[in-house]
Amino acid sequence: MGAYALEGKKVWVAGHRGMVGSAIVRRLGREGCEVITASRSEVDLKDQATVRAFVERTRPNAVFLAAAKVGGILANDTYPADFLYDNLMIEANIIEASHRFGVEKLLFLGSSCIYPKMAPQPIIEDSLLTGPLEPTNEWYAVAKIAGIKLAQAYRRQHGSDFISAMPTNLYGPGDNFDLNSSHVMPALIRKAHEAKLRGDKEIVMWGTGTPRREFLHVDDCADACVLLMKAYSDDTHVNVGSGDDVTILELTRTVCDVVGFTGEIVHDLSKPDGTPRKLMSADRLRALGWAPSIPLREGISASYRWFLENQGALRA
Ligand code: GFB
Numbered sequence: 001m002g003a004y005a006l007e008g009k010k011v012w013v014a015g016h017r018g019m020v021g022s023a024i025v026r027r028l029g030r031e032g033c034e035v036i037t038a039s040r041s042e043v044d045l046k047d048q049a050t051v052r053a054f055v056e057r058t059r060p061n062a063v064f065l066a067a068a069k070v071g072g073i074l075a076n077d078t079y080p081a082d083f084l085y086d087n088l089m090i091e092a093n094i095i096e097a098s099h100r101f102g103v104e105k106l107l108f109l110g111s112s113c114i115y116p117k118m119a120p121q122p123i124i125e126d127s128l129l130t131g132p133l134e135p136t137n138e139w140y141a142v143a144k145i146a147g148i149k150l151a152q153a154y155r156r157q158h159g160s161d162f163i164s165a166m167p168t169n170l171y172g173p174g175d176n177f178d179l180n181s182s183h184v185m186p187a188l189i190r191k192a193h194e195a196k197l198r199g200d201k202e203i204v205m206w207g208t209g210t211p212r213r214e215f216l217h218v219d220d221c222a223d224a225c226v227l228l229m230k231a232y233s234d235d236t237h238v239n240v241g242s243g244d245d246v247t248i249l250e251l252t253r254t255v256c257d258v259v260g261f262t263g264e265i266v267h268d269l270s271k272p273d274g275t276p277r278k279l280m281s282a283d284r285l286r287a288l289g290w291a292p293s294i295p296l297r298e299g300i301s302a303s304y305r306w307f308l309e310n311q312g313a314l315r316a
Pocket residue numbers: 071072073074076111112113136137140168169170182183184185187188204205206207211213248271272273274275
C-alpha cells in the first residue's frame with residue numbers, strides 16, 4: 001500500500017527556494033520527474049485564487065508542500081499572528097487546490113513543535129493533541145496541526161492520497177542566518193564566525209543552554225520526504241528525526257570548535273529556553289528503510305562552508 005512512482009511525473013515543490021524546498025528539489029534530480037516551481041512574484045501562496053489558477057494551469061501530479069513562514073523561537077514568540085495566519089492560508093490554499101485539480105499525491109511538511117511541551121520522550125506520533133503546547137511556538141504549531149488534520153480530512157472525505165511528515169530541527173544549505181529570525185544552529189554558526197573574525201572574547205548563547213534539541217541535516221530530511229512520497233500512504237503523520245539530541249550548550253561548544261572560535265560562552269537569560277526537549281521517535285519512518293546519513297559535526301562543518309560561500313549574498 002502506498003507505492004507511488006515519481007518517474008515521468010510533474011512535481012510541484014511549493015517553497016522551492018527555502019532550505020527544505022531547495023533540498024527536495026536537489027533530491028528529486030535523481031527521480032526522473034519534472035520539477036515545477038512558482039516564484040513569489042508569480043504566485044502569492046496566501047491568495048486562494050492565485051494558487052488555484054497556478055495549479056489549474058500547471059496540473060502537477062504530485063506536490064511537496066514545503067512552503068511556510070518559519071523562524072526560530074524569538075520570531076515565533078514575537079509575530080504570533082503572522083505565523084498562524086500565513087501558514088494556515090498557505091496550507092489551506094495548496095491542499096484545497098491540489099484536491100480541486102486532481103493532484104495524485106501530496107506531502108505536507110510540519111514540525112516537531114506540534115507536540116505537547118511535556119510529551120513523553122522520545123515522542124511518538126500518537127502524542128499529538130495529548131497536552132498543552134509550548135507557548136513560544138503554539139501559533140506555528142496550531143497552524144501545522146491544522147495542516148495535518150486538513151490532509152487527513154481530504155483523505156477521509158475524498159480519498160485524496162495526502163500525507164504529512166513532521167521533521168525535527170533542520171539545518172543545512174539555504175538556512176536563514178539572520179540573527180533575530182533564525183533557528184539556533186545557523187545563529188550560532190554566524191555568531192561564532194563573526195566573533196572569531198572580530199577577535200571577541202565571548203559569544204552569546206540565548207537561555208540556560210540546558211534545553212535539548214534533536215537536529216537533522218536538511219538533505220537527510222529531503223531523502224525521507226521523497227521516500228514517504230513514494231512508499232507511504234496513510235492518514236497518520238510520520239516523524240522525521242535523527243534520534244539523537246544534544247543540549248544547547250553542547251551544541252554551542254561544538255559549533256565554536258568547528259568554526260574555530262575559542263572564546264567564552266555567556267548566557268543571555270532574557271531570551272526564552274522554549275520546550276525543554278523534543279526528541280522524536282522515527283520508528284515509523286525507519287520501518288520503511290530510511291536512516292539518517294549525515295552526522296551532526298560533519299553537517300555543521302558543511303553548513304559553515306555554505307555560510308562562508310554565500311554570506312555575501314545573505315548580506316545583500
Ligand atoms: O532553534 P530555536 O530558535 O527554536 O531555539 P526551537 C532552540 C533553543 O536554542 C532555545 C536556544 O532554547 C534557544 O534559547 N538558543 C541559544 C538560540 N542561542 C540561540 C540563538 O542565538 N538563536 C536562537 N534562535 N536560539 C523552533 C520553533 O523551536 O523549532 C519553530 O520555534 C520550529 O517553530 C523549529 O518548530 C523546528 O527549537 O525552540
